Amino acid sequence: MSTFNAxxxxxxxxxxxxxxxxxxxxxxxxxxxxTRTSDKAFQARYVIAQEAQDGNGAQVGGVALGSxxxxxxxxxxxxxxxxxxxxRRPDIDLGSQMAQLMMAQRAYQANLSVVxxxxxxxxxxxxxxx
Amino acid sequence: xxxxxxxxxxxxxxxxxxxxxxxxAQNIANIETPGYQARKVKFEEALSTAVDHGASxxxxxxSVQNSLEPSRLNGSNVNxxxxxxxxxxxxxxxxxxxxxxxxxxxxxxTAITGG
Amino acid sequence: xxxxxxxxxxxxxxxxxxxxxxxGGAGALTGAERxxxxxxxxxxxxxxxxxxxxSVQASQAKADDLALQVADGTLKDPAQYTMAANEAxxxxxxxxxxxxxxxxxxxxxxxxxx
Numbered sequence: 001m002s003t004f005n006a007x008x009x010x011x012x013x014x015x016x017x018x019x020x021x022x023x024x025x026x027x028x029x030x031x032x033x034x035t036r037t038s039d040k041a042f043q044a045r046y047v048i049a050q051e052a053q054d055g056n057g058a059q060v061g062g063v064a065l066g067s068x069x070x071x072x073x074x075x076x077x078x079x080x081x082x083x084x085x086x087x088r089r090p091d092i093d094l095g096s097q098m099a100q101l102m103m104a105q106r107a108y109q110a111n112l113s114v115v116x117x118x119x120x121x122x123x124x125x126x127x128x129x130x
Numbered sequence: 131x132x133x134x135x136x137x138x139x140x141x142x143x144x145x146x147x148x149x150x151x152x153x154x155a156q157n158i159a160n161i162e163t164p165g166y167q168a169r170k171v172k173f174e175e176a177l178s179t180a181v182d183h184g185a186s187x188x189x190x191x192x193s194v195q196n197s198l199e200p201s202r203l204n205g206s207n208v209n210x211x212x213x214x215x216x217x218x219x220x221x222x223x224x225x226x227x228x229x230x231x232x233x234x235x236x237x238x239x240t241a242i243t244g245g
Numbered sequence: 246x247x248x249x250x251x252x253x254x255x256x257x258x259x260x261x262x263x264x265x266x267x268x269g270g271a272g273a274l275t276g277a278e279r280x281x282x283x284x285x286x287x288x289x290x291x292x293x294x295x296x297x298x299x300s301v302q303a304s305q306a307k308a309d310d311l312a313l314q315v316a317d318g319t320l321k322d323p324a325q326y327t328m329a330a331n332e333a334x335x336x337x338x339x340x341x342x343x344x345x346x347x348x349x350x351x352x353x354x355x356x357x358x359x
Binding site for chain 2: 305308309310312313315316317318319323326327330331333334337338341345
């Protein structure tokens with residue numbers, strides 16, 4: 001991808017934000033994932049973006065996991081409740097996940113637009129002299 | 131044959147705009163990378179200074195510098211609106227510059243083939 | 246200043262241009278048609294062609310100046326550059342076409358005289 005450098009760089013960005021979008025959607029999908037107090041709560045995933053090591057674009061530096069303790073909620077009617085009637089719910093705030101979703105979406109689309117525009121530039125360069 | 135001032139300047143501009151396009155792609159790829167410093171490519175001022183002083187434009191090389199924009203909350207100082215507008219401007223100028231080089235080539239070609 | 250090997254220089258060497266000039270200057274021609282190259286009352290074909298070349302050179306210089314503005318990003322309206330480039334290219338093609346016709350006409354006249 002190094003001949004059409006800008007496209008390769010933008011493509012790395014597309015990958016990072018796609019993974020971020022996937023992580024956030026997964027968090028939101030599991031927001032009501034109730035577990036027993038004897039198990040871990042569903043842990044939210046947080047994608048950490050960093051500059052690519054070869055200097056071309058960005059990469060996923062790692063995935064941080066949210067709290068395993070979650071939130072203890074008193075729901076005696078829940079089939080998974082323990083002897084005292086508590087269950088674990090994930091420590092995920094829908095509002096902040098939605099904010100992250102919007103950020104990831106915006107960054108994803110911005111990188112896709114870069115690919116599109118860079119493609120036009122390189123096409124013009126290829127057609128020079130025709 | 132292709133060393134007159136305007137051909138030389140156009141070649142420098144093509145190199146500079148291409149480097150700028152890559153820098154913009156880098157910045158947008160790292161828009162959410164904590165602590166990232168946006169990069170800017172500069173060459174226009176150096177180019178017009180060289181032309182004004184009669185120096186050969188081919189001595190001008192595009193330079194990459196860090197952006198002076200303030201950082202946002204996550205530590206990255208990439209300004210998406212500015213990068214997007216700059217990218218649109220860069221791609222169009224890149225195509226216009228290529229067009230300018232193309233018309234110089236085709237004038238010469240017409241003269242060679244005798245019309 | 247255009248470079249030594251500029252496209253305009255290539256047009257300058259027109260074989261037989263002086264001969265055409267001489268025919269026009271004589272006024273009357275033996276044979277059928279009057280040379281179509283002479284147009285102005287006292288103007289020789291050579292000077293017409295060199296005026297044409299000068300104007301093409303001027304339009305090329307203008308296009309080059311605008312190209313410099315394209316390169317350093319100071320051009321306000323891209324259409325100015327594309328128009329100037331087109332005018333220079335068309336001017337050159339027109340001058341070339343006139344030259345080629347003149348050469349054809351000259352060759353035809355030479356055939357007649359033989």
